[in-house]
Amino acid sequence: MRTLTRVTLLAVFATLTASASDRPNIVFLLADDLGWTGTASFGSDFYETPNLDRLASKGMSFTQAYSACTVCSPTRASIMTGMYPARLRLTDFISGQNRPYARMTIPDWNKGLEKRHVTIPEALKEGGYRAIHIGKWHLDYPDQDNQGPTAHGFDVSHEKPAGTRGYYISEKTVKELGLESNYATDYLTDKAIEEIEKSRGQPFFLYFAYHTPHTPIQGREDLVAYFEEKVDTNKIHKNPVYAAMVKSLDMSVGRLVDSLKKNGQLDNTLIVFTSDNGGLTQRYGKHDNFTENLPLRRGKGSAYEGGVRVPAIASWPGTIPEGATSGTPIISNDYYPTFLAAAGIEGDSGHNANLDGVNLMPVFRNPNKAIKRHLYWHYPHYHAGGDGPYSAVRNDLWRLVEFHETGNVELYRIDRDIGETENRAEINLKTRDQLKIKLQKWRKSIAAQMPTPNPNHDPERETEVARNR
Numbered sequence: 001m002r003t004l005t006r007v008t009l010l011a012v013f014a015t016l017t018a019s020a021s022d023r024p025n026i027v028f029l030l031a032d033d034l035g036w037t038g039t040a041s042f043g044s045d046f047y048e049t050p051n052l053d054r055l056a057s058k059g060m061s062f063t064q065a066y067s068a069c070t071v072c073s074p075t076r077a078s079i080m081t082g083m084y085p086a087r088l089r090l091t092d093f094i095s096g097q098n099r100p101y102a103r104m105t106i107p108d109w110n111k112g113l114e115k116r117h118v119t120i121p122e123a124l125k126e127g128g129y130r131a132i133h134i135g136k137w138h139l140d141y142p143d144q145d146n147q148g149p150t151a152h153g154f155d156v157s158h159e160k161p162a163g164t165r166g167y168y169i170s171e172k173t174v175k176e177l178g179l180e181s182n183y184a185t186d187y188l189t190d191k192a193i194e195e196i197e198k199s200r201g202q203p204f205f206l207y208f209a210y211h212t213p214h215t216p217i218q219g220r221e222d223l224v225a226y227f228e229e230k231v232d233t234n235k236i237h238k239n240p241v242y243a244a245m246v247k248s249l250d251m252s253v254g255r256l257v258d259s260l261k262k263n264g265q266l267d268n269t270l271i272v273f274t275s276d277n278g279g280l281t282q283r284y285g286k287h288d289n290f291t292e293n294l295p296l297r298r299g300k301g302s303a304y305e306g307g308v309r310v311p312a313i314a315s316w317p318g319t320i321p322e323g324a325t326s327g328t329p330i331i332s333n334d335y336y337p338t339f340l341a342a343a344g345i346e347g348d349s350g351h352n353a354n355l356d357g358v359n360l361m362p363v364f365r366n367p368n369k370a371i372k373r374h375l376y377w378h379y380p381h382y383h384a385g386g387d388g389p390y391s392a393v394r395n396d397l398w399r400l401v402e403f404h405e406t407g408n409v410e411l412y413r414i415d416r417d418i419g420e421t422e423n424r425a426e427i428n429l430k431t432r433d434q435l436k437i438k439l440q441k442w443r444k445s446i447a448a449q450m451p452t453p454n455p456n457h458d459p460e461r462e463t464e465v466a467r468n469r
């Protein structure tokens with residue numbers, strides 16, 4: 001009790017004494033569908049990411065960083081709230097995929113972010129932060145108005161200009177706005193830089209949710225031409241258009257860092273870069289083989305590490321050691337409490353009572369700092385790149401996957417077998433049973449929604465997808 005009171009008093013004192021101008025800026029850069037090996041410093045043999053590599057050399061790289069889900073929207077919701085998607089009941093991307101004849105009926109999930117949650121930009125208001133949203137939101141209920149970023153605490157939001165097809169801004173808009181580039185990522189970067197410049201004197205939270213390198217696979221023409229010359233089919237990564245998209249992302253990061261430097265803000269800014277799920281490795285048509293997450297197994301939508309292990313970099317001069325690497329497992333739920341701590345803000349106690357993430361500041365200061373916990377995933381859905389509805393749990397050594405269609409579990413010694421090649425479920429029985437119980441208890445504790453046997457199951461039609469409702 002005495003300790004608690006002292007901690008609370010210290011936190012109040014810290015909040016009172018830190019004026020708005022002392023607080024660091026927070027820049028959160030979220031790639032879309034960039035896999036674990038999606039940058040050069042994280043192991044790509046083809047993509048060129050000098051700016052992200054420089055950010056890594058100036059900060060900390062996380063080799064075991066995770067997204068809270070194997071697809072988009074749930075991970076974004078976990079970042080905004082610090083909670084597991086299963087707790088939010090936002091377990092699939094907003095439009096989702098309904099397979100009326102599959103073996104399981106998927107639960108009815110939240111197709112948007114409920115306003116009752118205190119989002120990270122809302123919480124940061126306490127510290128006088130200006131919150132800037134750039135790019136892809138992907139958290140609005142399709143049948144309701146006023147669900148965008150500015151309805152969830154952002155002061156300003158910039159998205160792709162109307163009439164943009166995929167990544168290409170229309171010729172008319174390019175002319176009207178006098179743009180130098182018709183590539184949407186370049187345009188959004190211009191907007192982010194304008195907002196950084198407008199924020200001088202006030203701490204800001206910049207959430208830049210890139211579209212790159214999500215489908216459609218469309219690169220900036222000059223960059224595509226550059227990578228076409230360099231394709232080597234013996235390499236793991238070999239799609240020049242995809243490489244151009246990653247390059248656009250990297251160039252954007254370089255321009256943002258330059259802008260922070262120019263405005264004298266770089267030393268007072270925590271920058272975090274990560275991705276919302278793994279790389280898309282399913283193949284179709286002319287876009288055959290966009291990317292690979294090897295040595296990880298599979299990719300976006302799947303139950304394996306390729307779906308959820310992502311690159312992550314954090315930089316904050318003077319606080320995060322330069323060129324450090326941390327093997328501590330972290331997950332996208334962690335950024336919410338981390339940003340509160342970085343800003344010296346307590347946040348909303350009601351909301352924080354249900355946080356699933358932990359404050360990463362101790363790891364930022366010491367990359368070898370361990371966090372004693374289990375990480376969980378719950379995806380009771382079907383996905384084109386997937387393996388059916390599943391849940392998973394991991395600790396430092398083991399990862400267990402439970403498949404809901406069959407009740408089968410697989411167990412991997414993840415610290416040694418990163419590619420999940422040897423299923424040890426029939427070998428390490430005790431570990432298997434302990435983790436299975438742990439996973440079930442966790443699901444129960446947050447009232448996770450489960451898929452149920454489908455009375456209309458038709459084995460011949462089970463992969464058929466219904467049109468979006």
Ligand SMILES: [Ca+2]
Nearest residue numbers: 032033072276
């Ligand atoms: Ca995504």
